[in-house]
Amino acid sequence: MLHPRRSAQDVLLCDSCQIVPLQSHCELCNINICTNCVGKHLLDSSRKHRVIPFKEKSSNPNYSECPKHANKHCELYCEECDVPVCSTCVLDEHRGHILCDVLKNVSSKTEVIQNDLEELECRIYPLFEQMASGVQTEKNEIKINYGKLTTATDQQGEIWHREITTIVNQRKAYIVEMETKHMAALDKSTDEITHVFTELKQIILNLKALLESNDISLISTYESRNNEFRKLPHKVRVTLPSFSPQIINTDQLREMFGCLSSLSINKEEHDYTMKSAEAVSSHPVKPMKSREAVSSPLVKPMQSPEAVSSLPVKLIKSPEAVTPVPVNPLLDEPRVTATIDIGYEVLTPVRNVSCLSENEVWICGNNNCMKLLDLQGKLLTSIRTKSGYWPWDITVTRDGDVLYTDPYNKTVNLVKNKQIQSVITLQGWRPRNVCITSSDDLLVTMDSDDGKQSKVIRYSGSTETQTIQFDDKGRPLYSPERYSSNKYISENRNLDICVSDWKAGAVVVVNQSGKLRFRYNGHPSNINELFCPVGITTDSQSHILTSEIKNYRIHILNQDGQFLRYIHCDLYTPWGLCVDIKDNLFVAGCTSQKVIKIQYIQSQC
Incomplete structure (x- = not known):
């Protein structure tokens, strides 16, 4: 077509106004537009247009080769069969079908791809990113909470150790006390026997001396003390104490120590329904807020054991184990x-x-x-x-x-x-x-x-x-x-x-x-x-x-x-x-x- 003012030059005009020579190309819509029409074209916010200089536009579309006909390219698109076709295909099995230029279909699919990319980048990916961050935070909290359970168990163990040590020391002290009393009783008995034994030895010596003596007066005044010594001193009889250890009931011991409820892991649906790309394509995408400012609808932080009744630890609770x-x-x-x-x-x-x-x-x-x-x-x-x-x-x-x-x-x-x-x-x-x-x-x-x-x-x-x-x-x-x-x-x-x-x-x-x-x-x-x-x-x-x-x-x-x-x-x-x-x-x-x-x-x- 010849420009009305320049008959000596073949000029391509804007597809929109058909008056001004084109300078740009919209890859999404696959149309050529002039500088004046670019602004109007971009006003359509329902689509994410991609306008480039016309010189950067690829002049030769890369048509796919027809799989059924050699040396044929698929320049048409069968809307009924939803496949690209060549001119020979149109005369065969696609005769009478609704056809369009394959570039028009590409333009439509390009728009879908653009919308999908936009949704993935601006909506879906940030939410999954938040989920990943939330799960990591949850894991950190879980480590802390399980650490508290371990600490509570250690504290209970220390208390039991102290109790056992106290009981053992009390028993040992009582044993020492009984031994001391027993030995004191035996020592007293030994002292009495030793005293009598010494006296007997002296009496025996005196009697032997008296027999060798000719002193009539001493012999005539002698009085026997044998009756006094025939009655032996009391024998100390002590019933030795014994230790009767109780049989340890392991199951009862575990129950007394404290118990943990069983862990319950369930999956549930997120309470957030994500709209499809088609449902949101008519609305501009708002920028995502920072993680600190956004409460993710997909992530539900796990409650700590202190706040969940399903994890009652029947141990001696430390102040940290109580709900703050x-x-x-x-x-x-x-x-x-x-x-x-x-x-x-x-x-x-x-x-x-x-x-x-x-x-x-x-x-x-x-x-x-x-x-x-x-x-x-x-x-x-x-x-x-x-x-x-x-x-x-x-x-x-x-x-x-x-x-x-x-x-x-x-x-x-x-x-x-x-x-x-x-x-x-x-x-x-x-x-x-x-x-x-x-x-x-x-x-x-x-x-x-x-x-x-x-x-x-x-x-x-x-x-x-x-x-x-x-x-x-x-x-x-x-x-x-x-x-x-x-x-x-x-x-x-x-x-x-x-x-x-x-x-x-x-x-x-x-x-x-x-x-x-x-x-x-x-x-x-x-x-x-x-x-x-x-x-x-x-x-x-x-x-x-x-x-x-x-x-x-x-x-x-x-x-x-x-x-x-x-x-x-x-x-x-x-x-x-x-x-x-x-x-x-x-x-x-x-x-x-x-x-x-x-x-x-x-x-x-």
């Missing part, structure tokens, strides 16, 4: 958020308080009635003890039922639907204070009927599973106290067992196996003051809180017994303590017939 709680700072100025007027009879002490919720508390004092009150002091329900005596202590179970101790008939009782059932009955011991542990066990402080011994017993249901009474050197952990045995008890979040020992002037803390961790005897600066701890409780931060009736204040300690600060309260003789699920502190005033609610930890935003 965000640390909220203590308030500089704790504040009273509620005051509950108990309404008990005048001069009746209110000694104990236990939270049913953040708005309801159970209380009891020196009468036989336990009351459930709201924050306004409204009586919601009341329960009288089964024996008619006043309860020594109360606590609320996970199911919302009430447990109380009755030292007068030596029982621990459960109140369920207002029905009272004795779950533990003691002989020779009186139950005093009680708490529920994180594993739903009971910890009960008690003293002997003669008031000479005190101990802590752990119960699983009504079965005694642990006794805590002596330290490693055989000394009592808790002071004996017959008539006013106040030893409030609480389990800390790190599974330590905390007891306030009023008579000893100490908070006594042992670990889960009953080994003494520390004693807190009051603030170090107040060495001349009498420390009288009564109520005790612990919170989600593993703080230990104990009430001191002498100075009307609450001591706050960390889990290692370090003093943190006081809470000064207006109640005269603060006594019983408890915290709710939001770490609000409830304090029962023994002589004020009131319970106050105190916020002492900064609320989490």
